[in-house]
Amino acid sequence: MTALRRAAAPFHTWLYPDDRGLYCAAGGFHIDPHQPVERAVITHGHSDHARAGHGAVLATPETIAVMHARLGKESAGSFQPLPYGETITLSEVQVRLVPAGHILGSAQVVIEKQGCRAVVSGDYKRAHDPTCRPFELVPCDLFVTEATFALPVFQHEPAEHEARKLLHSLEEQPERAHLVGAYGLGKCQRMIKLVREAGYEKPIYLHGAMVSLCELYEACGVALGPLVYVADAERGTLAGELVMCPPSALRERWSRRFADPVTAFASGWMRIKGRARQQGVELPLVVSDHADWPELVATIRETGAGEVWITHGRDDALGHYLSTHGVKARALSIVGWDEEAE
Amino acid sequence: MRAFAQLLEDLGYIQSRNRKLSRMVAYFRSTPDPDRGWALAALTDGVPQAVLGRLPLRRMLAELTETFIDPVLYRLSRDYVGDTAETVALLWPHRTAAQDPSESPAPEPPALGLGAIVHAFSNCDTTAQSTRLLGTLLDHLDTQGRWALLKFVGGAPRVGVSARLAKTALAEAFGHDVAEVEEVWHGVEAPYTNLFAWLEGKGPRPDVDGLPIFRPVMLAHPIEDDDWKSLAADDFVAEWKWDGIRVQISARGGQVRIFSRQGDDISGAFPEIRLVFTSHDCVADGELLVMRKGEVAPFNDLQQRLNRKVVTPRMQSQYPVHVRLYDLLFDGKEDLRPLPFTERRHRLEAWLQREKPLLVDLSALVPFASFDELNRIWAGTRAEGIEGLMLKRKESAYHAGRIKGLWYKWKRAPLTLDCVLMYAQRGAGKRSSYYSDYTFGVWRMTQTGDQELVPVGKAYSGFTDEELRHLDKWVRDHTTERFGPVRAVSAGLVLEVAFDAVQASARHKSGIAMRFPRIHRIRWDKPAAEADTIEAVNALLPQSERPPN
Numbered sequence: 088m089t090a091l092r093r094a095a096a097p098f099h100t101w102l103y104p105d106d107r108g109l110y111c112a113a114g115g116f117h118i119d120p121h122q123p124v125e126r127a128v129i130t131h132g133h134s135d136h137a138r139a140g141h142g143a144v145l146a147t148p149e150t151i152a153v154m155h156a157r158l159g160k161e162s163a164g165s166f167q168p169l170p171y172g173e174t175i176t177l178s179e180v181q182v183r184l185v186p187a188g189h190i191l192g193s194a195q196v197v198i199e200k201q202g203c204r205a206v207v208s209g210d211y212k213r214a215h216d217p218t219c220r221p222f223e224l225v226p227c228d229l230f231v232t233e234a235t236f237a238l239p240v241f242q243h244e245p246a247e248h249e250a251r252k253l254l255h256s257l258e259e260q261p262e263r264a265h266l267v268g269a270y271g272l273g274k275c276q277r278m279i280k281l282v283r284e285a286g287y288e289k290p291i292y293l294h295g296a297m298v299s300l301c302e303l304y305e306a307c308g309v310a311l312g313p314l315v316y317v318a319d320a321e322r323g324t325l326a327g328e329l330v331m332c333p334p335s336a337l338r339e340r341w342s343r344r345f346a347d348p349v350t351a352f353a354s355g356w357m358r359i360k361g362r363a364r365q366q367g368v369e370l371p372l373v374v375s376d377h378a379d380w381p382e383l384v385a386t387i388r389e390t391g392a393g394e395v396w397i398t399h400g401r402d403d404a405l406g407h408y409l410s411t412h413g414v415k416a417r418a419l420s421i422v423g424w425d426e427e428a429e
Numbered sequence: 430m431r432a433f434a435q436l437l438e439d440l441g442y443i444q445s446r447n448r449k450l451s452r453m454v455a456y457f458r459s460t461p462d463p464d465r466g467w468a469l470a471a472l473t474d475g476v477p478q479a480v481l482g483r484l485p486l487r488r489m490l491a492e493l494t495e496t497f498i499d500p501v502l503y504r505l506s507r508d509y510v511g512d513t514a515e516t517v518a519l520l521w522p523h524r525t526a527a528q529d530p531s532e533s534p535a536p537e538p539p540a541l542g543l544g545a546i547v548h549a550f551s552n553c554d555t556t557a558q559s560t561r562l563l564g565t566l567l568d569h570l571d572t573q574g575r576w577a578l579l580k581f582v583g584g585a586p587r588v589g590v591s592a593r594l595a596k597t598a599l600a601e602a603f604g605h606d607v608a609e610v611e612e613v614w615h616g617v618e619a620p621y622t623n624l625f626a627w628l629e630g631k632g633p634r635p636d637v638d639g640l641p642i643f644r645p646v647m648l649a650h651p652i653e654d655d656d657w658k659s660l661a662a663d664d665f666v667a668e669w670k671w672d673g674i675r676v677q678i679s680a681r682g683g684q685v686r687i688f689s690r691q692g693d694d695i696s697g698a699f700p701e702i703r704l705v706f707t708s709h710d711c712v713a714d715g716e717l718l719v720m721r722k723g724e725v726a727p728f729n730d731l732q733q734r735l736n737r738k739v740v741t742p743r744m745q746s747q748y749p750v751h752v753r754l755y756d757l758l759f760d761g762k763e764d765l766r767p768l769p770f771t772e773r774r775h776r777l778e779a780w781l782q783r784e785k786p787l788l789v790d791l792s793a794l795v796p797f798a799s800f801d802e803l804n805r806i807w808a809g810t811r812a813e814g815i816e817g818l819m820l821k822r823k824e825s826a827y828h829a830g831r832i833k834g835l836w837y838k839w840k841r842a843p844l845t846l847d848c849v850l851m852y853a854q855r856g857a858g859k860r861s862s863y864y865s866d867y868t869f870g871v872w873r874m875t876q877t878g879d880q881e882l883v884p885v886g887k888a889y890s891g892f893t894d895e896e897l898r899h900l901d902k903w904v905r906d907h908t909t910e911r912f913g914p915v916r917a918v919s920a921g922l923v924l925e926v927a928f929d930a931v932q933a934s935a936r937h938k939s940g941i942a943m944r945f946p947r948i949h950r951i952r953w954d955k956p957a958a959e960a961d962t963i964e965a966v967n968a969l970l971p972q973s974e975r976p977p978n
C-alpha cells in the first residue's frame with residue numbers, strides 16, 4: 088500500500104447511487120442512469136442501461152450506433168465515442184472503456200482517481216461469443232458487478248452445445264418450423280452466429296423486430312450469413328426453417344402462420360425447468376449473455392478487488408458468498424437495471 | 430440412464446399428446462429389459478419404494494450437499510428453483526472430466542442403467558451405504574442424468590404424462606390395444622419383463638386370474654338427437670344414472686380392491702366397503718354414493734371422502750358410503766363379460782339374493798314401453814342424486830371402452846345462464862397463442878347499491894375454432910389489465926353458459942360453484958347489463974344450500 092493510496096478518499100465519497108442511478112461525483116457523470124442526466128457514460132445498448140434524454144453520452148462507437156438505431160440520433164444532446172482502451176480525463180478522474188463480452192460494444196467503465204481504480208462492469212460474461220470482443224480482466228480495488236445469475240444453480244453449458252441441440256431438432260423434425268425466441272439485441276445475433284459456426288448455411292428468417300439490429304451487426308463487421316425478413320418470404324409455413332423472433336412473439340398471433348412450430352427460447356433462464364415450462368417452451372436453449380455463478384465468482388476473485396458492489400440481480404446470494412469469503416460486499420440495488428435483456 | 434433422462438426431459442417439454450406418445454413408443458421399442466420396465470414404472474405407478482429400500486431421500490441429499498455447499502446458498506437456490514431434485518442436479522459439482530461437446534458422447538457404463546441402479550440400491554444394507562451409492566452415481570452423471578436419477582428414485586417424476594398415456598404408448602409400441610394392457614396391469618409388477626415379453630410375442634400372457642385386479646370398464650356415449658331414430662326401445666333397458674362415482678370392486682380370496690373408472694386404486698378411502706367384500710369373490714361394477722336413510726346425499730358429501738389415505742371413524746359416520754351395483758363382471762372365477770347384459774343382470778340379482786352383502790344394493794331398472802314414455806317418467810322425477818338415465822343394449826356383452834351403439838347416457842338438458850366475460854387466460858398446447866380459458870361472472874348489488882360482477886365459473890370448451898378466433902380477438906381488443914397469462918376485459922360480452930348444476934362453495938367469492946360449465950352460445954348481440962344476477966344463480970341451488978334472503 089503506497090502513501091498515495093492511503094491518502095485517497097474512500098470510493099463511496101465520490102462514487103455512489105443517487106436517485107438517477109450510479110453517480111461518479113469526482114467525474115461529474117452517471118453510469119447507465121435510468122433518468123435523464125446531464126452527462127452519462129453508457130456501458131451497452133440494452134434498454135435498461137441505455138435510455139433516451141441525456142445531455143451528453145459517452146460510450147463505445149458500437150454502443151452509440153446501437154443507440155442511434157434503437158432510440159434515434161436525437162436521443163441525446165451529444166454523443167462522444169470512446170473506443171476501447173483509450174483514456175479520457177473527466178474532471179478529477181481518468182475513464183477508459185474495456186470490453187465486457189456481453190454484446191456488441193459492451194464495455195466495463197474503468198475509473199481511476201489518485202491511483203485507486205474502480206471498474207463498473209455493466210453486464211458481462213466470460214463465455215465465448217463470436218459477435219463481440221471478449222471480456223478483458225482489469226485488476227482493481229473496487230469491482231462493481233451485476234448478479235443476474237448469481238445463484239450456484241446457474242452453471243451454463245457451453246452455448247455451442249445448445250446451438251447443436253437446435254440443429255439436431257431441425258433435422259429430426261423437418262416438417263415443423265423452428266421459432267427461436269431471443270432478445271433482439273445481442274442474443275439473436277449470437278444465436279445466428281453460433282448456428283453458422285455449427286455449419287448451418289440455409290437462410291435464417293427474421294421477425295420484423297430483429298431486422299435493423301441484424302443489419303447493424305453486419306455493418307459493424309459481424310457476418311451473419313443469408314437472412315430473410317419473414318414478411319418478404321413467400322407465403323408459406325416455413326416448415327423445416329429457422330425463424331428468429333422476440334420471445335414475446337412466440338405466444339402472439341404472429342406465430343400462428345407457421346407449420347406446427349417448435350417454440351425454442353434462447354436464454355440463461357432456460358436452465359430452470361419451471362421457467363421454461365412457464366413460457367410454454369418446447370425447446371429450451373440455455374444461452375446466456377450474462378456471467379453464470381462460476382464466472383461471477385472467478386471474475387471477482389481475479390480482479391483482486393477488496394471491495395465489491397452489486398448493482399442488480401441476486402445480490403443476496405452473491406453478497407453472502409463474498410462476505411463469507413473475506414470480500415467486502417455491498418448491494419446497491421440500482422433500480423431500473425433488470426433482467427429484461429436476457 | 431442417459432436414454433431415460435432424455436425421455437423424461439423431452440416429455441416435460443413436449444406439449445402435444447401425440448408427440449408424447451410417439452416419444453414413449455420409440456423409447457419402449459429401443460430400450461432393453463429391464464431398463465424400459467423401470468422407466469414404465471416411473472411413468473405409471475412410480476418405482477416401488479420397497480424395492481429401493483425406502484430411501485430417506487431428503488435426509489440423504491442434505492447429507493450429501495452439505496459437504497460442498499453453504500446452507501444459505503442451498504436454501505436460496507432451492508427456493509428459486511422450487512424443486513429439490515432439480516436444485517441438487519444443478520448444483521452438483523462436475524467431478525468427472527467435462528466432455529468436449531463436439532465429440533459424440535462416450536458409451537454409458539452399464540452400472541448406470543436403470544436396472545443396475547435398482548439392483549445396487551436393493552443391495553444396500555444401511556442408509557449410509559445407500560447415501561454413498563447415490564453420491565457416486567451423481568458424480569458420474571451429467572446435469573440431466575442427475576435430475577432424472579433423483580426423479581426416478583424419488584417416485585413420480587411428474588412430466589405431464591398420465592399413467593394411462595404411458596400404457597397407451599406401451600400398447601401402441603407393440604401393436605396391442607391399451608385395453609389388453611389394462612386387463613393385466615394390476616397383476617404384473619415392475620420391471621414388467623413378462624409383460625414386455627408377451628406384448629412382443631415372445632412369451633405367454635401374464636396369468637392374472639385369482640388376483641384382485643382392475644378390469645377395464647365399459648363406458649357410455651352421450652346420446653345425440655340423431656341417435657334416437659336408429660334405436661328401438663325394445664332393444665334397451667334403462668337405469669338411473671346416479672350422481673356418485675363409478676367404482677369397480679374386485680374381490681379375490683379375501684383381498685379386496687376398489688378402483689375408480691380410470692383404474693386408480695381408491696381402496697384406502699373406503700375401508701367399510703372393503704370389509705364388506707372380504708367374504709365375497711367377484712368383480713362388480715357400481716356407483717359409490719354417500720347415503721343417509723336410503724337417500725342419496727349431494728355429490729359434495731362424497732367429495733369429503735375422496736382422495737383420502739386414512740379415514741377416521743368420524744368421517745365414516747358423518748359421510749356414510751354405499752355401493753349401488755349395476756353389473757357383475759366375475760361371479761367367483763367365472764368371467765361373465767362375454768354374456769349379454771340381460772343375463773349378467775340376472776346373475777347380478779341372483780348374486781345379491783344369495784350373498785346379501787351389507788352397504789350394497791341394486792340399481793333398479795326403469796321399465797318403459799317407448800322412449801316417449803321414458804321421457805315422461807324422467808320429466809316427472811326430481812329425486813336427489815339422479816344425474817340422468819343410462820340406456821343399455823340388452824344383448825350387448827361387457828366391452829372395455831366406449832363403443833358406439835351399446836351404452837348411452839342421457840343427461841338432463843343443461844341449465845343455462847347469461848354471464849359476462851371477466852377474465853381470459855391463454856390456453857395450453859395448440860391453444861397457447863389464444864385466450865381460450867374464460868372466467869365469467871354475474872351481476873351483484875354492492876353495499877352502496879352499485880352493480881358489480883362476481884365470478885361464478887370458468888369454461889374452456891363449447892365453442893368452435895372459428896368462434897375461438899373471434900373470442901380471442903375480442904379479448905385482445907377489450908383488455909383492461911394484464912397479469913401474466915391472464916387478461917382482464919371490460920364488461921361487454923355475454924356468454925350463455927351451460928352447466929349441470931350449481932352447488933354452494935365456500936371457496937368461491939360468489940359462494941357458488943358450477944358443475945361442468947361450458948360455453949353454450951356467445952351472445953354477441955346482448956348488452957352486458959342484461960346478463961343474469963347472482964339471485965338467479967342462487968335460485969338454482971338445492972333448497973338446503975340456498976343463502977337466507
Ligand SMILES: [Zn+2]
Nearest residue numbers: 133189210428
Ligand atoms: Zn445487458
Ligand SMILES: [Zn+2]
Nearest residue numbers: 210424425428
Ligand atoms: Zn442489465
